[in-house]
Amino acid sequence: MSAKMNQLQNYLIFIALFLFSCNRSENLEWKNIPYEVKIERFDQKLDSLSPELVENFHLESKQQYPHFYKDFIENILGIAPLDEEAYIIENLKEIAENGNFIKLMKDVQEKYPDLTPFEKEIEEAMKRLKYNLPHIDLPEKYISFASGFMVQNTLGVDYLGIGLDMFLGADAPYYLEIMGSYPTYISRRFTAENIVPRVVESYILMELTDEINIEDNFLTQAIEHGKTLYLLDLAIPETADSIKIGYTQKHWEWAKKNERSIWDWFIQKTNIYSTDYLSYQKHFSEAPFTAELSRTDEAAPKLGVFIGWQIVKSFMKNNPDFTIQEMLEFKDSQAFLNQSKY
Numbered sequence: 401m402s403a404k405m406n407q408l409q410n411y412l413i414f415i416a417l418f419l420f421s422c423n424r425s426e427n428l429e430w431k432n433i434p435y436e437v438k439i440e441r442f443d444q445k446l447d448s449l450s451p452e453l454v455e456n457f458h459l460e461s462k463q464q465y466p467h468f469y470k471d472f473i474e475n476i477l478g479i480a481p482l483d484e485e486a487y488i489i490e491n492l493k494e495i496a497e498n499g500n501f502i503k504l505m506k507d508v509q510e511k512y513p514d515l516t517p518f519e520k521e522i523e524e525a526m527k528r529l530k531y532n533l534p535h536i537d538l539p540e541k542y543i544s545f546a547s548g549f550m551v552q553n554t555l556g557v558d559y560l561g562i563g564l565d566m567f568l569g570a571d572a573p574y575y576l577e578i579m580g581s582y583p584t585y586i587s588r589r590f591t592a593e594n595i596v597p598r599v600v601e602s603y604i605l606m607e608l609t610d611e612i613n614i615e616d617n618f619l620t621q622a623i624e625h626g627k628t629l630y631l632l633d634l635a636i637p638e639t640a641d642s643i644k645i646g647y648t649q650k651h652w653e654w655a656k657k658n659e660r661s662i663w664d665w666f667i668q669k670t671n672i673y674s675t676d677y678l679s680y681q682k683h684f685s686e687a688p689f690t691a692e693l694s695r696t697d698e699a700a701p702k703l704g705v706f707i708g709w710q711i712v713k714s715f716m717k718n719n720p721d722f723t724i725q726e727m728l729e730f731k732d733s734q735a736f737l738n739q740s741k742y
Contacts, residue, residue, distance in 0.1 A: 430524075430531035437523035439515045439542040442468070443564050446546055447505040451493045458489055467557040468543050476547045476554065476561075501548070504574070508546050508564050511592075515544060521596045525635040529600075529608070532634050532724045536608065542599075549578060553602035560603060567595050585688040585701075589646055597636060597643055604631045609728065612684075614677040618670060618704065620733040621684060626708030627728055630716065634724070645709065651689070651700035658693075659710060662703055663742070665693065680704065715740035 442465065449457055461469040462482070470482045479491045495501050519542075526538050539560040552566040567590055568574065575587035582590070589598075609628050612621055632644045642652035655662065666672055669692075670680055683690075683704035693699035700706065716727060718741045730736050 430527045433527045433530050435523060435527055435530065435538060437519045437526065437542055439519055439522075439544050439562065440465075441515070442472075442543050442545045443505070443508055443512075447509050449492070449496045449505075451496050454489055454492045454496060458485065458492060465543065465559075468541075468545075468559045468561060471554065471556050471561075472545060472547075476545075476551050478550075504548070504565060505546060507568060507572075511568055512544075512564050518595050518599075521636075522599055525596060525600045526603075528635050528637075529604075529631065533608065535725075539603065549574065549581070553599055555602060555606045560599065562595065562599055566590055567592055567598075583688075586686055588648075593643060597632065597639055600635045601628065601632060601644075604628050604635075614681075615675060617673045617675045617733070618666075618680045618683075619672045619737060620731075622672075622704045622708030623711055623733050623736055624708070625684060625705040626710070626712035629705070629709040630712045630727075631724075633713070645702075645706060646686075647700055650698065654698050655700040655703070655706050659707075662693070663707055663710075666703075666707060711737060711740050711742045714742040 442461075445457065445461065461472075465472075473479050473482055473488055480487050482488070522542065530536060530538060539555070539558070541559040542562065543559050544562045544564050546565040547563050549565055550563075551561070552563045554561040554563075565574075570584075570588040570591055572587075572590065575582050575584075575590060605628060608631060610624060612624055614621075616624070629644055632639075636644070640649075640652075642649050645652070647655065666683075670683070674680060684702055687701035689697040689701055690699040690703055693703075712727070715736060716722065719727075719739055722730075
């Protein structure tokens, strides 16, 4: 190879590395946002709870977690208003003596002795959201707890709560024992890899996107669901899309392969402008599969959510001048669809 050719090759490599470096620098600007996530282990306080320590536990928790503890007692456990202290303490003593509770807390601690890896991932996700939506207020605290399978995530005045007993693994015997509440197509997602997606999703749903109105038509609801998943794309880009939407890998591959057919099916079989929620709610709800599109269980469920996500992605791709905030505030679903060119 000639010297000139070597020189040209080296020059091209340099340019490629330079451009890669520039792009990488731009993509990592969110890292400069000052924000730290440290998960406070309220679940460990529960694990050490014994009948003789209940009163101290109650008083200390009220002081240490004024907003969370009130929500925990009144709403998550549903014991009583916080000022009914005698009744609450009596109930907490019964809980502390309960063999099932003791075993559950032991299993939670064995499964999650250290939450540091999750702290880092949540921190990065929240920084990415803040970078794209600078005006938002991120949670001040993150608190892990266990509720006896009542709540997976909760957002309060100054905290985001993580119910670790709802992430013990798809094969955890607890979920099999309460099949009436959590069928296997839901409990299969109660895994460690779902902690960060579900934490971030709960924040997005409760803080960044509008509550879904069942009086809205099918198209509007699909797009609003899609906006939530688009924000998840921004926050956790390296997470598999199947996990973001809660599909099995098989369902995800089926949905992507049949995307055009699914949209055509909705156009032909479903009035996308209908406001009759009962007629189409199944396309937004959890289910094992969509029976109308397959004689087996291969057809993915909640296809309204899937299609809404694809519409939003197409919209942002074809409207590069739109900011994330402008996209979220765009409420004319027909105009949104038209401009998405989906």
